[in-house]
């Protein structure tokens with residue numbers, strides 16, 4: 161076996177990792193390329209690519225080869241997300257914990273950028289459920305909000321906070337996902353540069369940071385609520401040891417997740433508390449390295465703030481809201497509010513939760529930004545175009561060819577476009593919305609967001 165490419169002491173450090181088979185592991189890293197997988201957006205269904213289904217995620221398929229996603233307009237329309245297969249197991253956990261439960265829930269994705277697991281969780285939720293997607297690093301927030309905007313649902317709030325800020329929302333979330341920053345060994349095959357970052361010292365630092373993050377967010381989990389914990393590391397210190405610490409420190413209870421033997425996932429148990437964990441090894445599964453586990457908060461921790469009621473600071477501006485409503489499907493289901501000049505809408509049921517979050521956290525996106533009113537006209541926002549709540553019947557729609565769609569997404573001149581109508585128009589490709597343009601008698605103004613325009617392959621790569 162040739163370990164030459166792995167960092168010093170890496171293979172030896174995994175001697176105690178359950179299910180680790182050094183030879184098989186090395187072979188997978190030498191001979192088997194990372195599979196390419198996409199997960200389709202259930203709300204923007206479109207026939208895109210064909211492939212074999214990822215066993216633990218009904219929405220996802222393995223592709224035979226890696227196409228150029230950057231130059232596929234449907235990628236920009238949010239019809240699918242390019243995501244590593246193992247990480248989709250989080251949806252399987254979510255499905256299991258919600259099995260017989262019809263109550264609406266509040267979910268926090270604490271370490272969310274670039275948004276792979278947020279869009280995954282979003283697909284597993286109903287509009288009565290709320291998803292809060294948080295990212296601590298400010299520069300990583302735009303990629304998260306862009307991906308959420310493309311995905312389209314209105315029941316998401318994105319925040320930019322430190323985990324400790326969430327302790328102000330006591331007993332607030334029914335499910336918290338901590339997809340923790342880690343030493344990253346699970347990504348060695350897909351991103352060999354990750355090997356340069358690995359050291360035993362770093363595993364140790366990550367372990368300490370993971371405990372800190374979990375301790376900080378713990379108060380925000382509701383009594384009997386769930387914590388889903390995941391890393392892309394194989395190190396026991398970042399995985400099973402953390403589960404034991406959660407059971408020890410917070411009396412959490414482990415939840416066993418049903419899996420199919422054929423999937424190749426290794427089920428493990430922590431040393432002291434026998435908490436269940438799920439390990440994904442390349443060579444055993446069709447995917448990269450992942451560790452995932454689910455625990456429940458036990459004991460009576462109620463008396464929190466989840467009953468908070470939003471107060472009406474001032475009388476709603478019904479005149480403006482009436483101007484907005486024609487743009488929205490089932491318009492009465494939404495609560496309309498203003499942030500500076502822009503109008504936003506969120507599912508009415510989430511109004512109190514929004515008020516609570518506004519009070520304690522730094523919000524970067526909430527519900528759907530509709531746009532600003534200029535007199536009686538709406539200057540529509542990109543979020544509205546990409547959203548699932550837009551009533552497309554009330555606006556113009558322009559169907560583009562592939563070549564025109566790419567030009568639109570580059571913010572170039574759109575070739576050979578016949579202009580017969582005037583006004584704001586959705587720019588569509590195969591019926592899927594890409595964004596807005598304003599049609600004028602002899603030209604069009606392209607309103608595709610500058611910061612999202614196609615520049616190179618790198619944007620697609622960054623998204624994964």
Ligand SMILES: C[S@@+](CC[C@H](N)C(=O)[O-])C[C@H]1O[C@@H](n2cnc3c(N)ncnc32)[C@H](O)[C@@H]1O
Pocket residue numbers: 247270271272273274275276277278295296297300323339340341342369373
């Ligand atoms: C594994 S990545 C998350 C990937 C994401 N969940 C997805 O599926 O697309 C871990 C995230 O944690 C964030 N992070 C780094 N340090 C953190 C800390 N101290 N507290 C919370 N999050 C942190 C990173 O910026 C990164 O976005």
